[in-house]
Amino acid sequence: MPRTWMPKLLSRSGPLVLFVVFWQGICSAGIVNVDFLPPPTSVGAALLDLFRGGEIANNLFVTLFRAAVGLVLGSVCGILIGLMMARSEAFRAYVTPIVGGTYSLPKSALIPLFALWFGIGNVTAIAAVFLACLLPVIVNTYHGVVTTPKVLVWSAQALGTVEREMSFRILLRNALPDILTGLRIALGFSFVLAISAEMIASTNGIGKLIFLYGENGTYDYMFAAIGCIVIVAFFVDRLVLAATRRLLRWHQSAVEQEQVQS
Amino acid sequence: MLDLDRPKIEIRGVSKSYTSDHGPVVALRGTDLKVKQGEFVSIVGPSGCGKSTLLYIVGGFLAAEGDVLIDGAAISGPGTDRGVVFQEYALFPWLTVYDNIGFGLERQHVPREERAKIVERLVGVIGLSGFENRFPRELSGGMKQRVAIARTLACDPAILLLDEPFGALDAQTREIMQDELLRIWLETRKTVLMVTHDVTEAVYLSDRICVMSARPGQIIEEFTVGLDRALAREELVVSPEFNALRNKVWLSVRRQALAAGRENMRAL
Amino acid sequence: MTAQWAARIPWRSLFSVLLLLLLWELAARARLTPPLFLPAFSVVADQLWRSTVDGTLAADLSLSLARAFGGLLLATVAGVACGLIMSRSRFADWLIDPFVAIGFPAPKIAFLPIFILWFGIESMSKVLLVAFACIFPVIIGTYSAARSVSHLFIWSAMSLGGNRRDLFLRVILPACYPRIFTTFRIAVPVGLITTFTAEMVAGGGGMGATLIYSQRFFESATVFAYIVVMLGVGLVFDTAMRGFQTRFLRWAEE
Numbered sequence: 001m002p003r004t005w006m007p008k009l010l011s012r013s014g015p016l017v018l019f020v021v022f023w024q025g026i027c028s029a030g031i032v033n034v035d036f037l038p039p040p041t042s043v044g045a046a047l048l049d050l051f052r053g054g055e056i057a058n059n060l061f062v063t064l065f066r067a068a069v070g071l072v073l074g075s076v077c078g079i080l081i082g083l084m085m086a087r088s089e090a091f092r093a094y095v096t097p098i099v100g101g102t103y104s105l106p107k108s109a110l111i112p113l114f115a116l117w118f119g120i121g122n123v124t125a126i127a128a129v130f131l132a133c134l135l136p137v138i139v140n141t142y143h144g145v146v147t148t149p150k151v152l153v154w155s156a157q158a159l160g161t162v163e164r165e166m167s168f169r170i171l172l173r174n175a176l177p178d179i180l181t182g183l184r185i186a187l188g189f190s191f192v193l194a195i196s197a198e199m200i201a202s203t204n205g206i207g208k209l210i211f212l213y214g215e216n217g218t219y220d221y222m223f224a225a226i227g228c229i230v231i232v233a234f235f236v237d238r239l240v241l242a243a244t245r246r247l248l249r250w251h252q253s254a255v256e257q258e259q260v261q262s
Numbered sequence: 263m264l265d266l267d268r269p270k271i272e273i274r275g276v277s278k279s280y281t282s283d284h285g286p287v288v289a290l291r292g293t294d295l296k297v298k299q300g301e302f303v304s305i306v307g308p309s310g311c312g313k314s315t316l317l318y319i320v321g322g323f324l325a326a327e328g329d330v331l332i333d334g335a336a337i338s339g340p341g342t343d344r345g346v347v348f349q350e351y352a353l354f355p356w357l358t359v360y361d362n363i364g365f366g367l368e369r370q371h372v373p374r375e376e377r378a379k380i381v382e383r384l385v386g387v388i389g390l391s392g393f394e395n396r397f398p399r400e401l402s403g404g405m406k407q408r409v410a411i412a413r414t415l416a417c418d419p420a421i422l423l424l425d426e427p428f429g430a431l432d433a434q435t436r437e438i439m440q441d442e443l444l445r446i447w448l449e450t451r452k453t454v455l456m457v458t459h460d461v462t463e464a465v466y467l468s469d470r471i472c473v474m475s476a477r478p479g480q481i482i483e484e485f486t487v488g489l490d491r492a493l494a495r496e497e498l499v500v501s502p503e504f505n506a507l508r509n510k511v512w513l514s515v516r517r518q519a520l521a522a523g524r525e526n527m528r529a530l
Numbered sequence: 531m532t533a534q535w536a537a538r539i540p541w542r543s544l545f546s547v548l549l550l551l552l553l554w555e556l557a558a559r560a561r562l563t564p565p566l567f568l569p570a571f572s573v574v575a576d577q578l579w580r581s582t583v584d585g586t587l588a589a590d591l592s593l594s595l596a597r598a599f600g601g602l603l604l605a606t607v608a609g610v611a612c613g614l615i616m617s618r619s620r621f622a623d624w625l626i627d628p629f630v631a632i633g634f635p636a637p638k639i640a641f642l643p644i645f646i647l648w649f650g651i652e653s654m655s656k657v658l659l660v661a662f663a664c665i666f667p668v669i670i671g672t673y674s675a676a677r678s679v680s681h682l683f684i685w686s687a688m689s690l691g692g693n694r695r696d697l698f699l700r701v702i703l704p705a706c707y708p709r710i711f712t713t714f715r716i717a718v719p720v721g722l723i724t725t726f727t728a729e730m731v732a733g734g735g736g737m738g739a740t741l742i743y744s745q746r747f748f749e750s751a752t753v754f755a756y757i758v759v760m761l762g763v764g765l766v767f768d769t770a771m772r773g774f775q776t777r778f779l780r781w782a783e784e
Contacts, residue, residue, distance in 0.1 A: 015625050016632075036647060093542035098550070104764030106723035108730065109738075109757050112745035116753065117567055191637035192723075199642070199731045200742065207640065211731070214643030222643055230636040237635035323685045340688040352682035355781045356704040365700075366690030397781040417690060 038220040047224035055209070056228055063198065063206040064232070066122060067190040070129025074190075075183055077130075078137025082175075083167055085138070086145035099138055107132040107189070108196045115201035125197035125205070132193045133186035140182030144175025177251050180244045187240055191233055268334055269296035270453045271320065271421065276328035277478075278315055289315045290326070291478035302447060302454040304464035305481070306511065307474030308519035313457045316479065317425050320455060321346050332421070342366065345414035349426040351406045353398040359385070359409050360394040366417040384412040387446070404435040411443070415450075422447075424456040428463065440467060441495065448491065461512045465504060466495070473514045476522030483514050569751045577751035578758065586740070587759065594736040595763070597653055598725040601660025602717060609665045610710055613672025614703070630669050638663035639727055651734045656725055663724040664717040671713030675706040708782035715771050719764060726760065 020040050026032050027039035038046075050056040085092045085099075107128060114124040148171050156170045172179070198207030206229055213222035273295040279288040289312035297303045305313045318324045322340040330337050332344070340346075353362050363384055367377045385391055388408035398406055407427065414422065427443070428436040444467060447454060458464050464471045465487060473483040489504060498504050551571050557563065558570035565573075581587040616623045642659055649655035679702050687701045729738025737756055744752035 011624065012628050012631075015628050019629075090542065093540060094546040096540075097543045097547050101761055101765065104719060104768045105757070105761040106719065106726050106764060108723050108727040109741065109760045112730065112742050113753055113757060116745055116748075116750065188635065188637070192639050195637050195640050196727045196731070199639070200727075210640060210643055214647065219647065222647075226640050226644065229640045230632060233635045233637055234632050318685075321685065321689060323681075323688070340685065342689065342691040344689060346686065346689045348682050348686065350682065352680065352686045354683060354686075354701070354704070356707065357781075365687070365692075369687075369691040369693075369696055399781060413686075413690070 074133030082141025144178030312479030345419035609668025675709035
């Protein structure tokens with residue numbers, strides 16, 4: 001196994017290395033103003049300094065906490081609401097306009113309102129993340145449940161599945177690929193909203209940190225902090241992808257994934 | 263000088279292997295086949311024997327060892343001299359019936375008025391007048407099949423390559439489409455090479471049937487069909503000659519399918 | 531006739547919207563919360579009307595939309611080109627793919643301070659940030675669409691006499707249109723949200739800037755009015771794109 005992925009990793013990181021070399025090159029050669037684009041060496045030094053001082057770790061933790069709480073709450077509520085919409089026609093009829101309206105609302109618009117209501121800090125950020133995560137999960141869960149083939153439900157009934165087991169044993173299982181799609185969208189939103197909320201209405205968190213560095217003109221630290229977010233977001237996304245692949249071994253999309261890779 | 267004995271299509275020692283996750287697979291090994299001008303030849307064989315691969319090689323889509331000659335000249339890639347009808351039709355879903363049929367003519371820069379004339383005639387031939395502006399998704403399987411044939415005929419190819427052309431149709435539509443293909447072929451007398459797994463279809467349509475062995479594919483047996491084309495389907499399919507030939511071909515294919523099954527069991 | 535017409539109206543959906551508005555109005559009138567937190571619906575509607583009449587809303591909205599769609603246009607053109615080139619050239623794929631893999635999951639709003647640093651606080655930084663935020667889904671969508679064009683389409687076109695240029699313009703690109711449009715539909719809300727957020731953080735006019743100023747000066751009615759307008763903008767564009775899809779991309783439906 002290591003023999004196959006090591007060269008692949010090296011080949012994939014090739015362009016990134018080239019990019020950093022190019023960046024360093026134009027900074028050292030004086031082609032760009034280093035006040036506006038600090039060279040990789042000073043960004044790296046800033047990164048090291050931030051890690052030693054614990055400034056990154058603390059603020060990143062705050063941001064991840066806000067994103068995670070909002071994401072978990074939003075996903076759980078989203079799955080339940082989506083399921084209920086699919087199962088009850090009356091519920092769907094009452095809820096649809098509210099879901100449809102808020103779905104296309106740019107959720108960051110609510111941050112000032114939440115700041116007005118909940119003040120500056122955790123609650124505002126979590127509320128914004130919650131709402132942003134809720135809607136894609138609702139919509140995807142609903143879609144996954146309503147597209148369950150009738151024959152699957154009938155087979156389950158014929159095999160003695162009672163009505164109250166149906167939701168969790170059949171409908172949500174069938175909807176799992178869609179739910180995971182919704183979760184991945186929600187994951188992206190959770191980072192964006194947490195950082196936006198911190199930039200607009202917070203005294204801490206990585207979003208605020210970046211903004212402060214920008215205002216103070218310590219750009220190497222600003223670049224380093226942004227780099228941190230990018231790296232964390234990348235690995236969290238990979239983690240979710242790997243988990244998705246494992247959960248969906250049975251699904252057609254898993255087969256397609258393999259074909260695309262080979 | 264016109265060489266009357268020269269075959270329209272000549273396949274000489276064609277071999278094809280490809281790599282899979284489980285090592286190299288030999289799909290075809292030293293396949294030979296000659297098809298005369300105006301002849302209708304079917305290739306039948308067990309599934310996975312490489313008969314479609316052979317057709318794609320003749321189409322020029324796949325490269326292979328050995329020679330494929332059209333009128334004595336080696337092919338180099340796909341060409342409009344060989345029209346292809348695929349199993350799933352491969353109609354361009356973003357084009358209407360009219361534009362699908364006209365696609366090849368447009369590629370050859372046939373002037374608009376002439377193109378319109380040809381397309382309209384073909385729409386009439388396939389009986390889809392009034393459906394010109396429909397998209398493929400708005401057509402039934404049989405209609406899509408007709409459009410695919412018309413699209414191929416529009417370029418007036420000398421050779422038709424048919425890959426399981428009726429495989430995706432229901433039984434009734436399939437018979438109707440077979441009769442239409444037969445009618446078009448009798449009118450145009452094009453050279454046809456068809457791949458199918460349906461023995462009855464092969465006997466009903468072809469002049470000659472080639473049975474392909476299990477993998478690696480080779481043509482191992484040939485049957486010449488000498489049935490009276492003037493007979494209607496109802497009379498033909500109940501005739502003893504038709505059934506005797508069908509049973510012979512069927513037994514031949516079945517031997518290969520069983521051999522393939524044994525081979526697969528051993529591989530496991 | 532009348533019965534049919536009446537049956538078409540989604541009574542229950544209408545009911546829940548009206549109930550929500552009524553509860554809002556009553557809660558505000560009953561002073562359950564300070565009017566600063568929740569101005570009555572009628573007050574918000576009045577503010578909306580005044581902002582419309584004095585032209586501030588139109589000015590803010592047009593500025594924000596110009597920024598959002600400027601960025602979207604850039605992202606679509608560049609992203610489709612990138613995706614197509616990557617699908618046809620191994621070298622381009624090798625070169626660009628790592629950046630896409632890292633850029634796609636990154637929260638692009640975090641780059642806002644860099645864009646402000648480089649391009650100022652006016653429109654340029656916002657347009658480019660929107661383009662940056664939207665380009666990754668467009669690249670990925672175009673790339674995977676181009677890669678999954680059935681080889682049967684390509685073979686058919688070749689056997690019908692199509693050359694390389696035909697293949698690209700007449701087969702691969704049209705086959706990608708539905709997916710490109712789908713990714714565009716995903717990108718539009720991303721573009722709007724990025725624009726509004728960037729305006730809230732960096733100022734420089736537009737819907738987001740006015741929204742955040744109103745909040746700072748506790749003009750709650752304006753805050754609500756602007757949120758309602760943003761909601762409306764999202765709805766209008768979503769409906770419009772759906773309409774476009776059913777009108778022009780009907781061939782792609784199952």
